[in-house]
Amino acid sequence: MVMIGTDSHKRTHTVVALDEVGRRLGTKTVRTNSEGHLAMVEWASTFADHDDDGVRFALEDCRHLTRRLESDLLAAGQSVIRVPTRLMASVRQSSREPGKSDPIDAEAVALAALRHPDLPVAELDGPAREVKLLSDHRRDLVVQRTRIAAQVRWHLHELDPDLQVPGRGLRRHCVVRDLLAELDRFDSVVARLARSLLERCQELNTQINDLEKELRILVCRFAPSLLEIPGCGVLSAAVIVGETAGVHRFRDKDAYARFTGTAPVPVWSGSSKGKVRLNRGGNRSMNCALHMIAVTQARGVGPGKAYLDKQLARGKDRVAGLRLLRRRLSDVVFAAQRADLQADVAEASAEPLRLVA
Template sequence: MVDQQPENAVFAGVDTHTDTHHAAVVDPLGRPLADQEFPTTTQGYRALLTWLITFGHVQAVGVECTGSYGAGLTTVLSAADLIVVEVNAPDRGTRHARGKSDPIDAYAAARAAASGRATAIPKSHTGTVEALRQLRVARASAIKARTQAINQLIGLRVTAPEPLRASLTGLTRKALVKSCLRLRPGVDLSCPADAARYALRQLARRIRMLTEEIDEVTERLTVLTASAGPELVALFGVGTETAGQLLVTAGDNPERLRTEAAFAALCGAAPVPASSGRTDRHRLSRGGDRQANRALHMIAVVRMRYCPRTRAYVARRTQQGLTKKDIIRCLKRFIAREVYRALTRTHASGTISTT
């Protein structure tokens, strides 16, 4: 890699934070040239870019946290036609030996880009899938808040004074919320019974409001998901929730995942070698995006119940001595291959917007 670099080639690394980014530049051999800190503003990103190109031809920039703290900088660097690679934070052993500071981490990121150890292309965050991710965050937050409110409502029902508790006992959650919405507390909230009615009604109103919010966001998510991944949604057992998660995992630029094996590894569905001596085996991967792994698992479960082709496969593999867990692992790997092909075909056809 070093032999093919131009004479003025350099590599850069950035340690990202909330308010500042620390950039460093090294030569192709990893020798430090300079480092400097910049603010996390539009002007700061441009100043960092201008500073980088003064050292020569920037071959690649290693950036930490390209999906969070470094998202804005990654967009600016990519727009300037610089190659940006995602860099993981140094492991504990390296930090124990070299210490921890912003310049040290920035130089480590630059050396990771120079050595070719960092090759992962970050998500572009510029299309429909990024909009989908943002809406999914809002929906997940509303669902979590509603679950908390429901649990609190049930807890207050248990401790409510008689006969209020008796009138609410035995109701389903939906009926409980409706009953609590009809409660009419008195004026004196110093009375435990009136305070309980008031608290139960407030929680029920919150649950109703959150339900309306969830339904509204879900409707918009359904439209966006079908627009971003029509071939993905068309697969057997793939719904709006699972398709949305898999789209977010792949990003607006799924071509960054060069092979379906890379996508399977990203989803934690690729077996990991665990051989030693005379033992030749593989183990289940515990890495990757666990939410994407969960989406593949849900698709596999649905297919095992309703898909005739999958049911026949399960019966055949069971006769061969495989356990249910092993069969599900095999199915998840196969589904990852199907999903990757659907994502790349959709992107190649230009369905996913990048504007």
């Protein structure tokens, strides 16, 4: 087959076409707009006669730079493969051509796709993309609220040290309203700034709560089995759905565990067979969501506490026990998403065909 690797920037895309053994067939640079993407597809069609399998595009997995290109290629009926950045970097280091340039980087992406035929295939945006966007936006708003809360507390301490704010109290509308009423006693620049920050905090509370309600509706609709897992709330389920981006992309639970960063890394040699170490790679957002579920279950919600106690009785410390529990939860989450996928497929196949007059 012909593999076309791309090196993407804000203004241009550089593409390099390789055959199945890695020989360069051509190079082209286009603009990052619809006209440039159409010219890229037309240029790629000239290589379609090399093999019956046609042409495939390999994009470096940097979503913000390649999102528009990926969508246009998929809309044009092209096959698109996402190549992790670390694979492209390792290929470039082993290249016989020294230096760094756009064609060299594009060729490295194509070579990485040829060497790893099981890389994830891109698809058009669906419900998982919506969940991820909403979840990421909510997290950004929470970060803003946390920063504002710290500033408000210092301003209030300067105005009146006896004015106490409950822990996490600025998340509640009633606490914010009471603090705004207390600020009426002061007439200074500090009080004015504190009032402005409190009003902004009140807006963020409303936006964050609305986003959580919207996420609850989406998660209940597309991943109800996740919410049935003890300790998995709406926010954790939203992170899992958004970051997974379709459980059908993973061939089995072990591949999914490597994606979540819960599969240990083998480090044995010779007589030390079976030795492993902590995996610090994988998707860290997914790993964090699984850790929150594990911590919740360790407190007695669900079967996690019994499993953790069993590991502690075997001589494991609590950190190692939670690590093992995250690995088991990765399999549970994978199975839950597979069940939802099979239910959706069965429901779609059971729908009667509608005749169009």
